[in-house]
Amino acid sequence: MQIKISARHGHLSDETQAKIKEKLAKLPRFFERLTAIDVTIDLEHRDAPNVDLRVSAEHKHDFVAECRSLELMASIDDVVEKMEQQLRKYKQKVQDRHRGPGHRQIETPEVPGQEPPTEDGPEDL
Numbered sequence: 001m002q003i004k005i006s007a008r009h010g011h012l013s014d015e016t017q018a019k020i021k022e023k024l025a026k027l028p029r030f031f032e033r034l035t036a037i038d039v040t041i042d043l044e045h046r047d048a049p050n051v052d053l054r055v056s057a058e059h060k061h062d063f064v065a066e067c068r069s070l071e072l073m074a075s076i077d078d079v080v081e082k083m084e085q086q087l088r089k090y091k092q093k094v095q096d097r098h099r100g101p102g103h104r105q106i107e108t109p110e111v112p113g114q115e116p117p118t119e120d121g122p123e124d125l
Contacts, residue, residue, distance in 0.1 A: 001028060002036045010043030019073070023080050024053075030087040033058040041072065051075040053083055063087065 003024050005017050012020075020039060028034050035056045042050040049072045055063045065082035069075040 001034050004038045006040050008042045020076055023076060027083060030084050031057060031091050049075055051079045053079045055083060
C-alpha cells in the first residue's frame with residue numbers, strides 16, 4: 001500500500017510527515033483491501049490548515065474525507081477518524097451482503113388458514 005503526503009502553500013518537516021504516516025498506517029486494520037492513501041494538506045491558511053484524505057481500495061472504491069481545524073495534527077486526527085468510520089461502514093455493508101440470504105432463496109409467505117405445501121404432494125386417504 002502506498003502512502004503519499006503532499007502539501008500546498010508550504011512545506012512539512014520530515015518529523016511531521018513521519019507522524020502522519022504512522023497515523024495513516026493504522027487504516028488497513030479497518031479494511032484490508034486498501035491500495036493507496038493520498039493526503040493533501042493545504043497550508044494556505046496557517047491558522048486553519050485543511051486536510052484532504054483520499055483512500056483507494058480494490059475494485060475501484062474510493063473514500064474521501066476532509067477536515068479543517070485550528071491545528072494540523074488535530075485536523076489529521078479528525079480526518080483519520082472520519083475515514084475509519086467510512087471504512088468500518090463499508091466493510092460491514094460488504095459482510096452483510098455476503099452473509100444475507102441470496103436472491104435465489106426466496107421463501108413463500110404463509111397464508112393464514114392454509115397449510116404449507118408438502119413435498120410428497122396431496123395424500124388421498
